[in-house]
Amino acid sequence: MNLIFEIGKEGRGLSLLPKCDVPVTDLPENLKRQSELHLPQVSENEISRHYTKLAQRTHGVNKGFYPLGSCTMKYNPKVNEEMAALKGFRQVHPLQDESTVQGSLEVIKMTEDILSEILGMDAFTLQPAAGAHGEFTGLLLIKSYHTDRGDTKRTKIIVPDSAHGTNPASAAMCGYEVVSIPSAEDGCVDLDALRDAVGEDTAGLMLTNPNTVGLFDKNILEITKIVHEAGGLCYYDGANLNAVMGQARPGDMGFDCVHVNLHKTFSTPHGGGGPGSGPVGCKAFLQDFLPGARIKGNIEDGYYYEDSPKSMGSVKMFHGNFLVVVRALTYMLTLGKEGIPEASANAVLNANYMRVKLAKKYEMAYDTTCMHEFVMDLSELKHRTGVSALDVAKGLLDYGVHPPTMYFPLIVHEALMVEPCETEPREVMDEACDTLLELYDLAEKDPEWLHAAPHNAVIGRPDEVGAARKPVVKYTWE
Amino acid sequence: MGSYVPNTLKEREEMLKEAGYTSFEDMFSCIPDEVKLKRPLNLPSGLSELEVARKMEELADMNVVFKSIFRGAGSYDHFIPAIVNSVISKEEFLTAYTPYQAEISQGILQSIFEFQTMICELTGMDVANASHYDGATAAAETIPMCVDRKHKTAYVSATTHPWVIQVMKTYCFGSNTKLVVLPSKDGLTDAQALKSALETDPEAACFYLQQPNFFGNFEDAEAIGEIVHAAGAKFVMGVNPLALSIIKSPRECGADIAVGDGQPLGMPISYGGPYVGFMATTTAMMRKLPGRIVGETTDDQGRRAFVLTLQAREQHIRREKASSNICSNQDLCCLTASVYMAAMGKEGMAEAARQSMSKAHYLREGLKKAGFYPVFHTEFFNEFVTTCPVDDKELLDALEAEGILGGLPIADGSILWCATEKNTKEDMDKLIAIASSITGKGGLSYESNI
CATH class of the missing domain: 3.40.640.10 (Type I PLP-dependent aspartate aminotransferase-like (Major domain))
Incomplete structure (x- = not known):
C-alpha cells in the first residue's frame, strides 16, 4: 500500500487557521530554514482513508483474541x-x-x-x-x-x-x-x-x-x-x-x-x-x-x-x-474491592482452563497449576516435524488470533507463552484452543503449510535479515 | 460493582471443574498460605459506569480550565485539527501492542515508518527511532550514545529547561556519568565558557543545547556546534518540532543528534502527559540509537513490508549490554504527531509557528508598555521573559479571575510568557489591560531600562 507521502498532490491541504490578527514578525535570514521540508500534501478525506486502511492492517484487542503472554492484553473499557x-x-x-x-x-x-x-x-x-x-x-x-x-x-x-x-x-x-x-x-x-x-x-x-x-x-x-x-x-x-x-x-x-x-x-x-x-x-x-x-x-x-x-x-x-x-x-x-480479586481469579482460571485443554496435545514447560499465563514447549514437536514455535504462531495469524509470545522466557527453547486475560468469553478461548490443536495435527500432516504461513494476511513473512543488513528507515523523495 | 469478566458464575463453575479444580480456593492453593491476603482489600466497593463517570467528572470539575493560556515552558497549547483525534481514537491503533507479529501489524509499522520519515524531514537527520517517553528522557538517553571509554563527561547549557536538566542529572546518577551544567549569559549559552570548558577537558563527550532555549531565545546553534566539534565532542540539540518548520534544522546547525518533545504536534497539554520524545541522528550513529526502529523490506512475494529492525541493539537480545532498557514506545503519540503533520502540512506548520512567534512579539510589546520589561534583548520564538514590577501572585490572580493563565514565575521574580496561534489579539489586549491596571502604566510607551 502507498505511504502517505505517495498520495495527495502539491497544493492540497486543509483549512485550519485564520489569518494572523497581529503584525507578522519575520525571522532573521540567518535563522531561517534553508532546506526544503517534505511533508504530506493531502486533503482531510485522503488522511481519513489512509489511516482507516492502516487501521484495517492492524490487529488490536478490539479486533480479536490477543493472548500475548506477559503483556496482559485485556479489554480496554470505553x-x-x-x-x-x-x-x-x-x-x-x-x-x-x-x-x-x-x-x-x-x-x-x-x-x-x-x-x-x-x-x-x-x-x-x-x-x-x-x-x-x-x-x-x-x-x-x-x-x-x-x-x-x-x-x-x-x-x-x-x-x-x-x-x-x-x-x-x-x-x-x-x-x-x-x-x-x-x-x-x-x-x-x-x-x-x-x-x-x-x-x-x-x-x-x-x-x-x-x-x-x-x-x-x-x-x-x-x-x-x-x-x-x-x-x-x-x-x-x-x-x-x-x-x-x-x-x-x-x-x-x-x-x-x-x-x-x-x-x-x-x-x-x-x-x-x-x-x-x-x-x-x-x-x-x-x-x-x-x-x-x-x-x-x-x-x-x-x-x-x-x-x-x-x-x-x-x-x-x-x-x-x-x-x-x-x-x-x-x-x-x-x-473496587470486589472486582479487583475477581479479575485476577478469572485471569488465572482462564489460563488454567486453556492450559488443561491444550495439554491434550502440547507439552507444557511446567505441568502444574499456572497463574495468569502458561508456557508451552514445542521442542519435541519441532524435533519430530520440523515445525517450530514460530511456524505455529504464523499459522495462528490465518485464524484471526494474535499469537502467544514466542521464544520467551529464554530458558524454554521453543516457547509459546499464552495469557488469555479475564476479559475473554469462554467460547473465544475454546475456539483458539481448537485452532491450536488443529495446528498441532497439521504440523504432523502438512508441515510445509505451516512453514509457509501466514497464507491470508496482508503480507507473507517479511525479509527481516535484508531489512537489518541494508536498513531503509525512512522514505526518500526523488 | 463493575466487572469486565464476561463469563457467568455458572460458566466459571464449569470451567473450574474442567480445569480440575473444585473451587477458586482450590485453584489458588499454589499460593503459599502465609503470603495470601486473607482479608478484602481496604478499598471502596466498585461502581457502575454511571457512578464512576459522575465521580470522575466531579474531579475534572475541580480543575480550573483557562479560556486562554499564556504559559508554555515545555507544554504548549497549540491548535489541534479535528482529524487528529478521529484517527487516534480508532480502536485498532488504540488496542494493539508493539508490532511483534509483522504480518498483522503492518498498519502500526507503516505509521511508525511514516513518523520516522517526518521526524527525519523536520530535523534533517538520517534516521529516527520510534520514540521516547518525552523530550526530557530522550535528551537524557543521548548521553550514553556519546559516552565511551575516552569521552566521559557530558555537558548541558544552563539555558535548557530546568526539568530536562534534572532528568539528565537523575539518569547520570544512575549511569555514574559526570554531568556539567555550563553557565548562560544574557539569556544565551555562554560560548566563551563553553569553549574554555571543552578545551580543558579531553574527556568531553557531548554538549546539549536547547533551541529555542528555555527562555524562548534563539541560540547561535551553528557557532556553538563548531565549538563543540572542535573539541571532539558530539553536538546534541533539543528542539521544538513546530519551530523546525521555519528555523534552521539541527542538521543545518551541524548536530549529531536531535531530540525534542513532540507535544506541540497535536497533543493536548493534559496536565503534563502523555507526550512523546523524538530522537534522530546521523547514519554514522545509527547503531547507537536506543529504542524501536522500523525498516522497510519485502515479503516472500516481493510486496512492500515493514518490520522492527536493527534489533541487535535492544534489551531483549543484548540484555545488560543493550544501548538502553527501553522496550515500549509512545506509538499512539507518534501517530498523533504524524496525523498532525499530515493535516497541517509544511505551510500549516510554518503558519502556526509564524503566528505563535508574531503573537509573542505583540504580547511582549504590550507588556512592555504596561511596565513588564523584557529581560533579554535577543531574537526569540514564542516565549520571552519579562520583569514583574508587582507581586506575581497579584498579577496572576487578576488574570485568573478573567479566565487567563498568565506566564510562569521563574527565577529572580521574572516571568516566562508564551503565546501560540490560539491566542487572539483580543485576548492579548485584555491581558495587557489587566497588567497595566495593576501597574498603572497603561498605554504609555516606556523604553526598557534594563
Whole structure:
C-alpha cells in the first residue's frame, strides 16, 4: 500500500487557521530554514482513508483474541477513554498553580493510595512512563538508599535467567553489574544459587512473582529473607500483577519496592506500544528517595506539592502520563474491592482452563497449576516435524488470533507463552484452543503449510535479515 | 460493582471443574498460605459506569480550565485539527501492542515508518527511532550514545529547561556519568565558557543545547556546534518540532543528534502527559540509537513490508549490554504527531509557528508598555521573559479571575510568557489591560531600562 507521502498532490491541504490578527514578525535570514521540508500534501478525506486502511492492517484487542503472554492484553473499557477526554483533565497545564488543579492532585493521590493498598506498599510515584522506566526508577531507589547510607560497595543486582530483558538492561543503566542466577528445575528461583550469589556486594534482587513461566514461587518468603540478610533490597517487577491483585501482595512477600504497569493490569490501552504508565511503589523507609515532588494535604484543606530533599530527582518531565492515570483510576474505581480479586481469579482460571485443554496435545514447560499465563514447549514437536514455535504462531495469524509470545522466557527453547486475560468469553478461548490443536495435527500432516504461513494476511513473512543488513528507515523523495 | 469478566458464575463453575479444580480456593492453593491476603482489600466497593463517570467528572470539575493560556515552558497549547483525534481514537491503533507479529501489524509499522520519515524531514537527520517517553528522557538517553571509554563527561547549557536538566542529572546518577551544567549569559549559552570548558577537558563527550532555549531565545546553534566539534565532542540539540518548520534544522546547525518533545504536534497539554520524545541522528550513529526502529523490506512475494529492525541493539537480545532498557514506545503519540503533520502540512506548520512567534512579539510589546520589561534583548520564538514590577501572585490572580493563565514565575521574580496561534489579539489586549491596571502604566510607551 502507498505511504502517505505517495498520495495527495502539491497544493492540497486543509483549512485550519485564520489569518494572523497581529503584525507578522519575520525571522532573521540567518535563522531561517534553508532546506526544503517534505511533508504530506493531502486533503482531510485522503488522511481519513489512509489511516482507516492502516487501521484495517492492524490487529488490536478490539479486533480479536490477543493472548500475548506477559503483556496482559485485556479489554480496554470505553468509559476510561471518555473520562480521559474530559476537558477538565485534557486542557490543564502541568505548571498551573496547585490551587487550580486540585482535581488532578486528587486523581494522583487516590491512585497512589489505591495502588499502595493493592501492592502492600506505603508510597507511590506516578512519574515513570512505562514498565522498563519503572524498573529503572525502582533500581535508582535502591541505589539512592545504599548511597545515602554510605554503603557504596553494593554494586551487583541479582536477576534470574528467566527474567525479561529489560531487567538486566535497567540494572546496567543504573551502573550495576548483573549477576544472573539459573532457575531451578521447577522454573522457580534456585535457593542454593541465590545463597551463593548474595553477599556484601549485593545491592538487590529483581523478581517477578508469578515468575516469567507463570508460576507462583512458593519460596518467596525465603528468597526475600536471603537477600535481606545479605543487606540487599528486593525489587518486585509488577509485569505479572494481574495474576495476584487482591489475592497476595508483594509488600507481604518481603519486597521493598515495586513497579506496576497501568497499561497491563489496570486496563489502559497499549496504543501500539505506548503511552503506558509504570508507577513505582515502596516501603516507607524508601519514600524520601522517590522522584518528583510528593503530594501532601487532603481534600478538605487542599493538596499541595512538597519537595523531598533526598529525592533522586526526576525520571520524566512533569507528573507522569497523567491521562493514562485517569484511565486507570476510572478502572480501579469501577472494579473496587470486589472486582479487583475477581479479575485476577478469572485471569488465572482462564489460563488454567486453556492450559488443561491444550495439554491434550502440547507439552507444557511446567505441568502444574499456572497463574495468569502458561508456557508451552514445542521442542519435541519441532524435533519430530520440523515445525517450530514460530511456524505455529504464523499459522495462528490465518485464524484471526494474535499469537502467544514466542521464544520467551529464554530458558524454554521453543516457547509459546499464552495469557488469555479475564476479559475473554469462554467460547473465544475454546475456539483458539481448537485452532491450536488443529495446528498441532497439521504440523504432523502438512508441515510445509505451516512453514509457509501466514497464507491470508496482508503480507507473507517479511525479509527481516535484508531489512537489518541494508536498513531503509525512512522514505526518500526523488 | 463493575466487572469486565464476561463469563457467568455458572460458566466459571464449569470451567473450574474442567480445569480440575473444585473451587477458586482450590485453584489458588499454589499460593503459599502465609503470603495470601486473607482479608478484602481496604478499598471502596466498585461502581457502575454511571457512578464512576459522575465521580470522575466531579474531579475534572475541580480543575480550573483557562479560556486562554499564556504559559508554555515545555507544554504548549497549540491548535489541534479535528482529524487528529478521529484517527487516534480508532480502536485498532488504540488496542494493539508493539508490532511483534509483522504480518498483522503492518498498519502500526507503516505509521511508525511514516513518523520516522517526518521526524527525519523536520530535523534533517538520517534516521529516527520510534520514540521516547518525552523530550526530557530522550535528551537524557543521548548521553550514553556519546559516552565511551575516552569521552566521559557530558555537558548541558544552563539555558535548557530546568526539568530536562534534572532528568539528565537523575539518569547520570544512575549511569555514574559526570554531568556539567555550563553557565548562560544574557539569556544565551555562554560560548566563551563553553569553549574554555571543552578545551580543558579531553574527556568531553557531548554538549546539549536547547533551541529555542528555555527562555524562548534563539541560540547561535551553528557557532556553538563548531565549538563543540572542535573539541571532539558530539553536538546534541533539543528542539521544538513546530519551530523546525521555519528555523534552521539541527542538521543545518551541524548536530549529531536531535531530540525534542513532540507535544506541540497535536497533543493536548493534559496536565503534563502523555507526550512523546523524538530522537534522530546521523547514519554514522545509527547503531547507537536506543529504542524501536522500523525498516522497510519485502515479503516472500516481493510486496512492500515493514518490520522492527536493527534489533541487535535492544534489551531483549543484548540484555545488560543493550544501548538502553527501553522496550515500549509512545506509538499512539507518534501517530498523533504524524496525523498532525499530515493535516497541517509544511505551510500549516510554518503558519502556526509564524503566528505563535508574531503573537509573542505583540504580547511582549504590550507588556512592555504596561511596565513588564523584557529581560533579554535577543531574537526569540514564542516565549520571552519579562520583569514583574508587582507581586506575581497579584498579577496572576487578576488574570485568573478573567479566565487567563498568565506566564510562569521563574527565577529572580521574572516571568516566562508564551503565546501560540490560539491566542487572539483580543485576548492579548485584555491581558495587557489587566497588567497595566495593576501597574498603572497603561498605554504609555516606556523604553526598557534594563
